[in-house]
Amino acid sequence: MPQFISVFPHENPYTHLPDAEKFFSKGRIVTEEGAPITADYEGNRYLLVAKKEEMTPEGKRITRIAHPIFGPHPPADLPQVTTVDIPPDLVEFVNQHTDALLGGEPLDGVEYFQSRYDSRVFTKSDWPDIICKFSPKSKERYKSICRSRAVCQSLSLHHLVVPLATLVPINLPFPLLVEERLNISRGERAQERDYTIYKDDLHEPIRQLAHFIIETGFSDVTWRNVPVIVPPTPEGSIGLVDLEEFAEPLTGLFGGFHRRGLVCCIGLDQIPIVTKVCQQRDLQFNHLPRIIEQRKKELAAQ
Numbered sequence: 038m039p040q041f042i043s044v045f046p047h048e049n050p051y052t053h054l055p056d057a058e059k060f061f062s063k064g065r066i067v068t069e070e071g072a073p074i075t076a077d078y079e080g081n082r083y084l085l086v087a088k089k090e091e092m093t094p095e096g097k098r099i100t101r102i103a104h105p106i107f108g109p110h111p112p113a114d115l116p117q118v119t120t121v122d123i124p125p126d127l128v129e130f131v132n133q134h135t136d137a138l139l140g141g142e143p144l145d146g147v148e149y150f151q152s153r154y155d156s157r158v159f160t161k162s163d164w165p166d167i168i169c170k171f172s173p174k175s176k177e178r179y180k181s182i183c184r185s186r187a188v189c190q191s192l193s194l195h196h197l198v199v200p201l202a203t204l205v206p207i208n209l210p211f212p213l214l215v216e217e218r219l220n221i222s223r224g225e226r227a228q229e230r231d232y233t234i235y236k237d238d239l240h241e242p243i244r245q246l247a248h249f250i251i252e253t254g255f256s257d258v259t260w261r262n263v264p265v266i267v268p269p270t271p272e273g274s275i276g277l278v279d280l281e282e283f284a285e286p287l288t289g290l291f292g293g294f295h296r297r298g299l300v301c302c303i304g305l306d307q308i309p310i311v312t313k314v315c316q317q318r319d320l321q322f323n324h325l326p327r328i329i330e331q332r333k334k335e336l337a338a339q
C-alpha cells in the first residue's frame with residue numbers, strides 16, 4: 038500500500054487543501070512503498086511534491102502527494118538487456134590507465150567528451166564503434182537504458198535511438214558503461230545547429246520525444262543529451278545518449294532550474310507539435326506563454 042497518493046501534475050485533486058507546515062521530504066524520489074530508492078530497486082519511482090492536511094471529525098489527516106516519474110514496468114516479453122561487442126583489449130587498457138582517464142589526461146588515440154563533473158566520457162580511435170563512460174551511477178544508467186529501449190519499443194517510438202549498452206567490470210567500485218557510438222556532431226553548438234539544419238526531418242522525432250518524456254519523466258533535455266543523428270535516417274533521428282535524470286515530465290518538456298527543456302531546443306513553429314502531444318496526454322502547463330516569449334527572445338538574439 039503506497040504511503041502517498043500518486044497523481045499526475047494536471048489531475049492533482051488536493052491542491053485546495055492547505056500545505057502541511059513542515060515537509061522535509063519534498064522533492065525526494067521514493068519507491069512504490071514510499072521508501073528511499075536503493076541501487077537494486079527496479080520498480081516505479083515517485084517524486085514527493087506536496088504534503089496536505091485537513092481537519093476531519095477524527096482529527097488532522099495528512100496526505101502526501103507524489104507524481105509518477107517513470108512509466109509502469111514494460112511488459113516482461115520486451116528485451117531488458119542490451120549488449121555491444123567489447124574489444125578484447127578494453128578492460129586491460131582501462132585498468133592500466135584508470136587514473137589518467139579519470140583525470141582527462143592526454144592518451145594515445147583517446148578523445149574526451151564534455152560531460153558532468155562526476156563522470157568521464159571517452160572514445161579511443163582503435164574502437165570506433167563504442168563510447169565509454171565512467172560514472173558512479175553506471176548501473177542505474179544501464180537500467181534506465183534498458184527501460185527506455187523497452188518504452189520506445191512498446192510505444193513504437195522508432196525515431197528515437199537509445200544506444201545499445203553493456204556494463205563492463207573494471208577495477209573501480211562501479212562498472213564501466215560502454216555504449217554503441219551514434220553518429221552525432223561533436224560539441225553542443227554543432228548539436229544545437231543540427232536542430233536547425235535538419236529541422237524538416239525532425240517533426241516526427243520531436244513528437245515522439247515529447248511522448249517519451251511524458252511516459253518516463255526524462256528531464257535533462259538539452260541538445261547534447263538528445264542530439265540529432267546525422268544525417269537523419271528513416272529508422273531514427275534523435276539519439277537518447279544521457280538517460281540519467283528522470284525527475285518529472287514538465288521539466289523535460291518545458292525546462293526548469295538549469296534545465297532547458299524540449300520546447301527551448303526546437304523552432305517556434307515546432308512548439309505546437311509538443312503542445313498537441315500534451316493535449317492528447319492531458320498534461321497542462323500554465324507558463325507556456327512565458328516560455329515561448331523567452332525562446333523568441335533567445336532566437337532573435339542569435
Ligand SMILES: Nc1ncnc2c1ncn2[C@@H]1O[C@H](COP(=O)(O)OP(=O)(O)O)[C@@H](O)[C@H]1O
Pocket residue numbers: 150151152153154156157158168170200216217218219220221223224261262278279281
Ligand atoms: N552513445 C553515444 N554516441 C555518440 N556520442 C555520445 C554517446 N553518448 C554520449 N556521447 C557524447 O558524449 C557527451 C557526454 O556524454 P553523457 O552521457 O551525456 O555524459 P554526462 O552524463 O556526463 O552528461 C554527450 O553530450 C555526447 O556528445
Ligand SMILES: [Mg+2]
Pocket residue numbers: 152153261262279
Ligand atoms: Mg550529458
